[in-house]
Amino acid sequence: MIQSDFLTSAPPAPVVPDGFDITGPGRFFNRELSWLAFNWRVLEEARNPRVPLLERLRFLSISATNLDEFYTVRVAGLRELARAGNTTPGADGLSPAEQLVLINDNARRLMGEQQSVWTALRAEMAGAGLHLLTRQDLTPEDRTHLRAHFLSMVFPVLSPLAIDPAHPFPFIPNTGFCLALQLEEVATGRPLDALLPVPQQVDRFIALPDTGDGARFLPLEELLLAHLDALFPGYTMRGNCAFRVLRDSDLELEEEAEDLVREFEVALKRRRRGEVVRLKISAKAPAALKALVMEELEVTPDEVIDIEGLIGMADLKELVLDTRRDLLWPSFTPRVPERVQDFDGDMFAAIRQKDMLLHHPYETFDMVVRFLDQAARDPDVLAIKQTLYRTSRDSPIVAALCEAAENGKSVTALVELKARFDEAANIRQSRRLERSGAHVVYGFLNYKTHAKISAVVRREGGKLVTYTHFGTGNYHPITARIYTDLSLFTCDAALGRDATRVFNYLSGYARPELLENLAIAPLDMKSSLIDRIGLEAEHARAGRPAQIWAKMNALIEPDVIDALYAASCAGVKIDLVIRGICGLRPGVLGLSENIRVKSIVGRFLEHSRIVCFGDGHGLPSEGARVFMSSADWMDRNLNRRVETLVEILNPTVKAQIVSQVMAANLADVAQSWVLGPDGGFARRPPVTGADGSVDAGFNCHRFFMENPSLSGRGKAGAGDVPRLAHGAD
Incomplete structure (x- = not known):
């Protein structure tokens, strides 16, 4: 059973910062400074003695890469606004020029600390037989x-x-x-x-x-x-x-580009300059x-x-x-779900039995590739529809789609040209798909298509069955080795119809009039989330159990944050796992005393987006409403991107998300940083026992590596899979 102080203990006593106005812009943390705080947490892993030496070096490299991208995109945008004389404040009340001053001070300190960390790592590397020389x-x-x-x-x-x-x-x-x-x-x-x-x-x-x-x-x-x-x-x-x-x-x-591909090729040349x-x-x-x-x-x-x-x-x-395995994480081989093995690798047969949720990288992303490979070669498959936001250079996903088109199947690929820093690669992939005979579309000029959907239409017994894959991460087999994401496979007819309507929206601008188990941005996802948060507040006011668990990469959309504040004031208990940017200020009396926020930074990059509503039953509960999504709760995702919010109806998959995935993330101590009302992050130090042993606390990544997921179990069943007991506080 998974247990944690974060789950079972009361939040710290709420505070009221000096001079704080709970209705003013101070109720939001600044987006850019929050991102820098995340990169400080990444850098801290480079000095964490519990992390193998070369993995610490990797964290240092990641922190540098992150900071480069931050400057070339976010700082560049603020600089342009400031130079144009724009003084419009953000949600947090800071103008572009004011933000640049704070960013410059913070980033300079961060770069100085990177050099200090590098000096220490270089000395440790020399002690381990890895020497960096000078010409002298x-x-x-x-x-x-x-x-x-x-x-x-x-x-x-x-x-x-x-x-x-x-x-x-x-x-x-x-x-x-x-x-x-x-x-x-x-x-x-x-x-x-x-x-x-x-x-x-x-x-x-x-x-x-x-x-x-x-x-x-x-x-x-x-x-x-x-x-x-x-x-x-x-x-x-x-x-x-x-x-x-x-x-x-x-x-x-x-905005009026006649040929979007050509316009992107010109824009990419401008980027260099x-x-x-x-x-x-x-x-x-x-x-x-x-x-x-x-x-x-x-x-x-x-x-x-x-x-x-x-x-x-x-x-x-x-x-x-x-070559220095002794200085890296212990090797880990992602699992093939037992249910797929029970059906001799037949993905369609495994999905037909019941919905299946894979938790990457613990369950191998190869199953997503296999799903499309089998579809490409299956004579009963008539059509494949696929979104592509980011994928690898020699993508097996694109190869499968090309093979399917060459085999005479109807293949529609939505390639997002506006995927930042992958634009050139996506242009190449789109041309490869077109040469194979696939229909390639580019979605909307003003919206990025960030949804992760794959739909396969198969003829079975005189009728057509749609097999659908919804993901929280990209169709990218390389990043899927280190990003934690969810993959839902289903042949539920309603979800199949929903997926088809989304593809029609992307390819023909046909706005969906009815979505059965899906909400999409920019149409109704934001309003659906705010309505759900409001319903949870109603449960609290009526004296029923009221809880929200959510997990994502970033939370900065002001209207959603205000809805969470209102729910907290109504008595809803809210636990958030936000890996990166967080604009919500937790633990403030009269505003967010019922909200706790933590960030997990560890061996794998937390990337899955999940939200669970107790719906009058509390959490965890079989009566909870559970959703997985492609979207973070950011203005760009909810208002300027095509995203999906998928409700999970299968009981086993719901239990897996609530009592396994979310429970373990909330229970994590070893890799967790807890956000305070002042914007600072703190982590619990390891506990040293009387015998000298060191206990870093529960590690959710280790838990997932060692335990199979509920819905992927085969004949053995899921009865012995660890989960959080229902009814826990």
């Missing part, structure tokens, strides 16, 4: 080896660039990493400024021959500095620095060289970050070596 550390044998490597593997792709009136400062693309050089001609003493772009097509860290001291690596920029004689013969170096550029990467589209929003440069850069770079890139001092340490920490993921 190289032996004569190393230099001989590296000279050959440089000439054969690096030199051909380099483009050394002089800077003078005949050679103007070149364009540096987004994420471009360069060495700026002050050179002097040996024969004449004539100075020369130059740039050496560090090629992204070459590994950032170069492995050196094994000398018995462990693995050794040299950063690519150190290799380049050691071989300037081959790039600038006749010159000697007088000074140098490294710098990295981030540019505005948001896309602007013409967006204005610089951040320049990271070596802290010891020669003053004249730094001034030259700043002038040519047209950046202001507040957009420059002086780095004492490693620039481009996102590249540290290259040092997460598969």
